[in-house]
Amino acid sequence: MSDDLKSEVVNTGTNRRRFLQWTLGGLLFGGFVVAANVVLRYLMPTPPRLEKADEVAIPVSQIPPGSSLMLKHQGSPVLAVHTDQGISAFSAVCTHLGCLVKWMPGEKIFYCPCHAGKFDSTGQVVAGPPPEPLHPVKFEIVDDNIIFL
Numbered sequence: 001m002s003d004d005l006k007s008e009v010v011n012t013g014t015n016r017r018r019f020l021q022w023t024l025g026g027l028l029f030g031g032f033v034v035a036a037n038v039v040l041r042y043l044m045p046t047p048p049r050l051e052k053a054d055e056v057a058i059p060v061s062q063i064p065p066g067s068s069l070m071l072k073h074q075g076s077p078v079l080a081v082h083t084d085q086g087i088s089a090f091s092a093v094c095t096h097l098g099c100l101v102k103w104m105p106g107e108k109i110f111y112c113p114c115h116a117g118k119f120d121s122t123g124q125v126v127a128g129p130p131p132e133p134l135h136p137v138k139f140e141i142v143d144d145n146i147i148f149l
């Protein structure tokens with residue numbers, strides 16, 4: 001085999017090796033980016049849109065028995081519910097990692113969809129990883145209006 005032919009064979013092998021190294025590196029980097037995105041979305045979920053914007057007073061009739069209303073008060077999401085015990089309101093921010101909880105009228109619990117945290121109708125933790133109860137939000141009922149304090 002001539003020296004020119006040997007050199008060409010060696011160069012082809014080197015180019016193929018470099019191509020495979022770059023391709024493998026790109027695939028590993030892409031996999032890392034996808035995995036990091038999944039982990040970040042798990043740890044910092046996107047909050048859902050709120051139905052009401054910064055209202056401090058809402059008519060009681062907007063929360064019929066058995067229903068709930070998500071609203072924003074002083075810049076924070078609040079979930080007001082009307083149970084058999086009456087109306088109550090809690091911060092809708094889960095005490096685990098800050099996802100928004102929602103009221104499940106059938107089970108009469110607050111449910112956090114991020115890690116399956118569950119709170120009873122008084123805000124106490126009944127299942128899942130939340131370390132403390134939901135934070136209550138103070139309000140008064142004046143002339144059939146719920147006034148958040």
Ligand code: FES
Pocket residue numbers: 094095096097098099112113114115116117128129130
């Ligand atoms: S954020 Fe984890 S259970 Fe609510």
